[in-house]
Amino acid sequence: MKTKALPGFRDFYPADLALRTHIFRTWRAVASRYGFEEYDGPPLEPLELYTAKSGDEIVGQLYNFTDKGEREIALRPEMTPSLARMVAARSGELRKPIRWFSIPQLFRYERQQRGRLREHFQLNCDLIGEPGPLADTEIVALAIDVMREFGLSSSDVKVRLSDRRILNALLSSFALTEVQASGVYAWLDKQGRGDNAASLHRLKELGVDNEVTQFLQGMAKIKELPALQRLLAERKVPASASLEEVVHTLGAMGLGDFVEIDLGVVRGLAYYTGVVFELFDAGRTLRAVCGGGRYDSLLDALGGVQMPAVGFGMGDVVLAELLKDKGLVPGEISSIDVFLAFITQEDLPQVLSLGHKLRDAGLKVEYALNPQAVGKQLKLADARQARLAAVVGPDERARGEIVIKDLGTGSQETVPIESSVDMIKARIHG
Amino acid sequence: MKTKALPGFRDFYPADLALRTHIFRTWRAVASRYGFEEYDGPPLEPLELYTAKSGDEIVGQLYNFTDKGEREIALRPEMTPSLARMVAARSGELRKPIRWFSIPQLFRYERQQRGRLREHFQLNCDLIGEPGPLADTEIVALAIDVMREFGLSSSDVKVRLSDRRILNALLSSFALTEVQASGVYAWLDKQGRGDNAASLHRLKELGVDNEVTQFLQGMAKIKELPALQRLLAERKVPASASLEEVVHTLGAMGLGDFVEIDLGVVRGLAYYTGVVFELFDAGRTLRAVCGGGRYDSLLDALGGVQMPAVGFGMGDVVLAELLKDKGLVPGEISSIDVFLAFITQEDLPQVLSLGHKLRDAGLKVEYALNPQAVGKQLKLADARQARLAAVVGPDERARGEIVIKDLGTGSQETVPIESSVDMIKARIHG
Numbered sequence: 001m002k003t004k005a006l007p008g009f010r011d012f013y014p015a016d017l018a019l020r021t022h023i024f025r026t027w028r029a030v031a032s033r034y035g036f037e038e039y040d041g042p043p044l045e046p047l048e049l050y051t052a053k054s055g056d057e058i059v060g061q062l063y064n065f066t067d068k069g070e071r072e073i074a075l076r077p078e079m080t081p082s083l084a085r086m087v088a089a090r091s092g093e094l095r096k097p098i099r100w101f102s103i104p105q106l107f108r109y110e111r112q113q114r115g116r117l118r119e120h121f122q123l124n125c126d127l128i129g130e131p132g133p134l135a136d137t138e139i140v141a142l143a144i145d146v147m148r149e150f151g152l153s154s155s156d157v158k159v160r161l162s163d164r165r166i167l168n169a170l171l172s173s174f175a176l177t178e179v180q181a182s183g184v185y186a187w188l189d190k191q192g193r194g195d196n197a198a199s200l201h202r203l204k205e206l207g208v209d210n211e212v213t214q215f216l217q218g219m220a221k222i223k224e225l226p227a228l229q230r231l232l233a234e235r236k237v238p239a240s241a242s243l244e245e246v247v248h249t250l251g252a253m254g255l256g257d258f259v260e261i262d263l264g265v266v267r268g269l270a271y272y273t274g275v276v277f278e279l280f281d282a283g284r285t286l287r288a289v290c291g292g293g294r295y296d297s298l299l300d301a302l303g304g305v306q307m308p309a310v311g312f313g314m315g316d317v318v319l320a321e322l323l324k325d326k327g328l329v330p331g332e333i334s335s336i337d338v339f340l341a342f343i344t345q346e347d348l349p350q351v352l353s354l355g356h357k358l359r360d361a362g363l364k365v366e367y368a369l370n371p372q373a374v375g376k377q378l379k380l381a382d383a384r385q386a387r388l389a390a391v392v393g394p395d396e397r398a399r400g401e402i403v404i405k406d407l408g409t410g411s412q413e414t415v416p417i418e419s420s421v422d423m424i425k426a427r428i429h430g
Numbered sequence: 431m432k433t434k435a436l437p438g439f440r441d442f443y444p445a446d447l448a449l450r451t452h453i454f455r456t457w458r459a460v461a462s463r464y465g466f467e468e469y470d471g472p473p474l475e476p477l478e479l480y481t482a483k484s485g486d487e488i489v490g491q492l493y494n495f496t497d498k499g500e501r502e503i504a505l506r507p508e509m510t511p512s513l514a515r516m517v518a519a520r521s522g523e524l525r526k527p528i529r530w531f532s533i534p535q536l537f538r539y540e541r542q543q544r545g546r547l548r549e550h551f552q553l554n555c556d557l558i559g560e561p562g563p564l565a566d567t568e569i570v571a572l573a574i575d576v577m578r579e580f581g582l583s584s585s586d587v588k589v590r591l592s593d594r595r596i597l598n599a600l601l602s603s604f605a606l607t608e609v610q611a612s613g614v615y616a617w618l619d620k621q622g623r624g625d626n627a628a629s630l631h632r633l634k635e636l637g638v639d640n641e642v643t644q645f646l647q648g649m650a651k652i653k654e655l656p657a658l659q660r661l662l663a664e665r666k667v668p669a670s671a672s673l674e675e676v677v678h679t680l681g682a683m684g685l686g687d688f689v690e691i692d693l694g695v696v697r698g699l700a701y702y703t704g705v706v707f708e709l710f711d712a713g714r715t716l717r718a719v720c721g722g723g724r725y726d727s728l729l730d731a732l733g734g735v736q737m738p739a740v741g742f743g744m745g746d747v748v749l750a751e752l753l754k755d756k757g758l759v760p761g762e763i764s765s766i767d768v769f770l771a772f773i774t775q776e777d778l779p780q781v782l783s784l785g786h787k788l789r790d791a792g793l794k795v796e797y798a799l800n801p802q803a804v805g806k807q808l809k810l811a812d813a814r815q816a817r818l819a820a821v822v823g824p825d826e827r828a829r830g831e832i833v834i835k836d837l838g839t840g841s842q843e844t845v846p847i848e849s850s851v852d853m854i855k856a857r858i859h860g
Contacts, residue, residue: 002734003479003515006503009472011516014530017468033789035766035796035814038447042439042549043473043535044493044505049433063474065495068539073436075474085433086441095813097799100444105473109498119472127799134799137782145789252779253786304432336465349682352567356683359463359575366465369527369557369564383525384465 008110008118015332019323020121022330023316024103027123030146031101034138036125039100041082043107047072049081053302063107063118075107079124079313080295081302087128088303096129096307117317125292126311128299133245136275136294139310141250143279143290144258146314151328154282157289160262161247161277163240164293166232167263170219173235180206184216191220191264223260242275242294271295275310281322289322290314332385337428339381339407340367341374343393350392350417354402357421363428381407388427390420438540438548445762449753450551452760453746454533457553460576461531464568466555469530471512473537477502479511483732493537493548505537509554509743510725511732517558518733526559526737547747555722556741558729563675566705566724569740571680573709573720574688576744581758584712587719590692591677591707593670594723596662597693600649603665610636614646618694621650653690672705672724701725705740711752719752720744762815767858769811769837770797771804773823780822780847784832787851793858811837818857820850 005011012020028038047064064074076082079102087098102124110116125142127135140159147157167188171181183206187199203213222228225247232239243261250259267276276293280286292312300306323329338358342351348371355365366384368377374391381389391403402420404427405412415423435441442450458468477494494504506512509532517528532554540546555572557565570589577587597618601611613636617629633643652658655677662669673691680689697706706723710716722742730736753759768788770781778801785795796814798807804821811819821833832850834857835842845853 002518003476003482003511004519005472005515006474006476006497006501007499009474011472011512011519012470013516013520014467014469017470020470021468029792033792033794035794037444037765038451039444040442040447040450042435042441044436044439044537044549046433046436052433063497067436067493069437071436081433082441085435086443088432089441090443095810099796107474119474130799132800134778138799141786249778249782252782254783255786335467348564348679352679352682353684356571356685362459362463364463364465366529369560369568370562380525 006118008116010117010119018332019320019329020316023319023323024121026149027101027103027146027314030142030149031123031125033145034099034125034142036099036101036142039083039086039102040104041076041079041086041102043076043105044073045076045082047074049085049302050074050077053081053298061108061110063109076104077106077108079104079106079122080126080298080311083124083126084299084303084305087299087307088305091305091307097135098126098128100128101125121316123314124311126309128309129307130310131296131308133242133275134249135308136242136246136310137249137253139292139312140246140259140277141253141255143277143292143312143314144250144255147258147279147289150319150323152322152326154257156282156326157258157279157322158282159259159277159279160265161243161259161275162261162263162265163243163275164267164272165274166228166237166240166243167266169237170232170235170263173237174209174212174215176208176212177206180208183208185266187216188220188264189266220262220264222263225261228261228263240275246275265291267291267293271298273297277312279314281325286321286325287318289318335364336366336381336384336386337363338365338388338390338424339377339384339386340365341377341381341389341391342367342371343374343391345371346394347392347397350397354390354392354417354420358424361421361425363425388424390424436548438546440547440549448762449750449759450746453749453753454551456579457531457533457576457744460572460579461553461555463575464529464555464572466529466531466572469513469516469532470534471506471509471516471532473506473535474503475506475512477504479515479732480504480507483511483728491538491540493539506534507536507538509534509536509552510556510728510741513554513556514729514733514735517729517737518735521735521737527565528556528558530558531555551746553744554741556739558739559737560740561726561738563672563705564679565738566672566676566740567679567683569722569742570676570689570707571683571685573707573722573742573744574680574685577688577709577719580749580753582752582756584687586712586756587688587709587752588712589689589707589709590695591673591689591705592691592693592695593673593705594697594702595704596658596667596670596673597696599667600662600665600693603667604639604642604645606638606642610638613638615696617646618650619696621694650692650694652693655691658691658693670705676705697721697723701728703727707742709744711755716751716755717748719748765794766796766811766814766816767793768795768818768820768854769807769814769816770795771807771811771819771821772797772801773804773821775801776824777822777827780827784820784822784847784850788854791851791855793855818854820854 062074067073105121107119190199265276265278272293273296274294278288279290294310296308340351340355358365389405400417401414402417403414492504497503535551537549620629695706695708702723703726704724708718709720724740726738770785772781781797788795819835830847831844832847833844
């Protein structure tokens with residue numbers, strides 16, 4: 001019988017899991033510096049938690065089924081509905097602003113494409129209960145600092161910031177039909193991905209005025225606040241004080257180099273209500289690493305509590321590709337500190353005793369699990385990339401000694417067995 | 431709309447998740463000292479991965495369904511089938527012995543009982559490719575050291591060891607029918623749980639000879655090797671060299687006080703082939719914390735590779751109950767290192783800049799996200815259990831200074847802004 005993993009699902013062998021651990025550890029470290037606390041919900045939820053917000057169309061993308069108690073349930077495709085449920089259940093007790101993060105595994109039954117997965121892990125950071133733009137700044141800064149902690153600089157990644165309200169106001173300053181407006185959104189969404197010509201042609205087909213198209217092309221090129229302010233003044237559209245404050249406060253944090261204005265950041269129309277952002281590799285060869293923004297009406301719709309909120313999601317898949325592209329995946333580290341070898345069966349009790357003391361001291365220890373030639377034991381030590389080997393034999397035992405060998409330099413020394421734990425600890429730690 | 435979590439599924443609010451993190455961190459720390467590497471598989475697997483071994487009866491306990499591609503799939507109820515699949519797929523490349531661990535979330539659709547969950551997390555440790563009893567010792571010692579790392583001693587928990595082969599041999603030394611033998615297994619399984627009388631009565635009903643019952647009662651009381659050896663000699667049943675070596679080598683490691691012989695440890699009959707063990711709280715007020723043993727035929731049956739293996743599973747639910755009973759749940763720790771307060775809006779840029787530097791230095795930093803009275807800001811600092819507060823105001827800014835207040839002792843000092851990052855780091859770290 002040769003059962004394989006389901007298509008779109010990953011096996012994490014130790015080397016794969018080491019990268020996942022590196023990603024999770026970095027996520028947790030940066031989130032906790034921002035005072036965010038970790039939470040989690042169940043991976044399985046009632047189906048209605050997702051259909052209530054998104055309607056029945058979302059069911060086509062879900063892993064959903066009927067359980068043995070006739071409940072309609074689904075594997076979670078996103079975290080926000082669970083978050084809304086949990087916050088709503090304790091909205092009175094929770095001190096605002098709520099700063100929470102989670103690292104759920106999420107599931108979508110997407111049509112299988114090459115390299116497209118049906119599960120991924122996603123860092124979710126949400127700041128709830130604070131309507132002001134400084135909360136947006138915290139969220140964007142957190143996303144940027146995650147990138148910095150991985151070793152990425154402002155020449156590697158950029159945050160593209162917009163405010164949904166500006167785009168809406170600009171588009172309604174032209175007399176566009178609904179179909180034309182959605183064509184414009186689609187065209188904006190394509191900007192920076194190279195297939196510009198086709199969607200420009202589409203705008204023409206929709207009868208969008210040439211002047212409007214030229215305006216949009218100019219608008220899409222804007223990357224800085226002053227140019228945006230001039231454009232808005234020209235169209236008599238009010239500026240976004242939120243967006244301006246987010247840009248200025250990110251600057252005060254020293255993160256200005258990471259930030260660009262980009263009105264082409266559209267994101268889920270039904271979801272976001274204010275500042276929105278996406279984080280991309282600077283060359284835009286990959287999909288977005290992270291996206292988010294302010295969603296002030298969603299917790300009410302999902303959980304029945306009126307609370308302003310801002311947050312983002314960052315998946316592990318595109319991020320891992322980016323880290324690989326930039327050579328930022330940590331190299332294999334020695335998995336074993338000390339390998340203990342024994343010459344005769346009578347040496348084994350001393351190996352077990354010493355090994356256990358070293359493990360109690362927090363060191364990573366391995367030894368052969370059956371009697372075999374010392375040379376063979378040391379081969380296993382090499383394969384495990386052990387830093388030290390300690391050899392116990394009858395002669396050394398008689399003298400109350402042990403031989404310690406540095407497997408990197410090849411140097412070796414003989415030390416009294418009583419001081420061997422301390423000696424080995426000193427060799428490993430310093 | 432008020433959707434609740436599904437029955438049997440847990441929401442992990444930050445305080446719950448902190449305990450989970452403590453458990454996972456301890457599991458990972460101890461496993462890695464034994465040279466174990468972490469792996470993971472998908473939470474969703476083809477149904478046949480479970481029915482191939484356990485037959486169709488297991489389906490009654492699974493979360494199983496048909497996906498949109500007409501595949502029969504199930505949420506994983508245990509980790510070993512995924513492990514077998516993964517090891518089989520790379521059996522040639524993997525260096526033996528394979529020392530692997532995983533912390534999967536597992537799912538069973540059990541009939542809902544009070545407090546019974548339908549999901550739990552389980553530490554799985556497996557040592558594959560080594561048939562000798564020293565591998566069994568490693569696995570049992572790892573389980574014991576996990577307990578010790580949580581602060582539990584040999585007066586809190588005991589490992590009960592047996593060897594499936596001894597029990598089989600003893601029972602076949604009596605002329606029991608198959609029905610009688612399974613009655614004996616059931617009776618053994620009940621030992622130590624108090625409902626002795628009913629299952630004794632059941633043995634009588636099955637026509638088990640009084641002499642045999644008396645023998646079994648004596649056998650069930652045995653807790654040490656010498657008594658076991660006498661009993662086996664009496665019945666002319668060969669001793670278990672494996673069991674004896676496991677007991678002796680655990681003694682050499684200094685773990686002898688944790689270990690008892692208990693032939694009542696039965697466990698899954700179709701699964702284990704040699705030494706088996708269970709880890710209980712010493713008072714046996716809870717279910718088993720951990721169980722495992724040697725399963726030398728299972729990887730062949732599941733994955734088509736003939737490799738000896740020994741391992742255990744330890745769930746988070748009973749363990750958490752035990753830690754709570756023993757007062758070993760870590761107390762709430764200050765979630766924030768430094769809270770930054772500002773007096774006027776003009777002080778904000780300095781708060782943002784200082785806050786970001788402190789976060790870059792690895793400290794946990796929070797500040798108010800909108801202008802408010804300093805008193806209100808400091809209330810939030812208290813609610814977050816911040817250790818230090820730093821206050822930036824116009825006068826201090828004019829003098830290039832900042833006020834740092836220790837929220838534990840109430841003492842405060844004024845320091846130059848240039849040295850504030852170093853001063854705050856020093857206060858927090860030492």
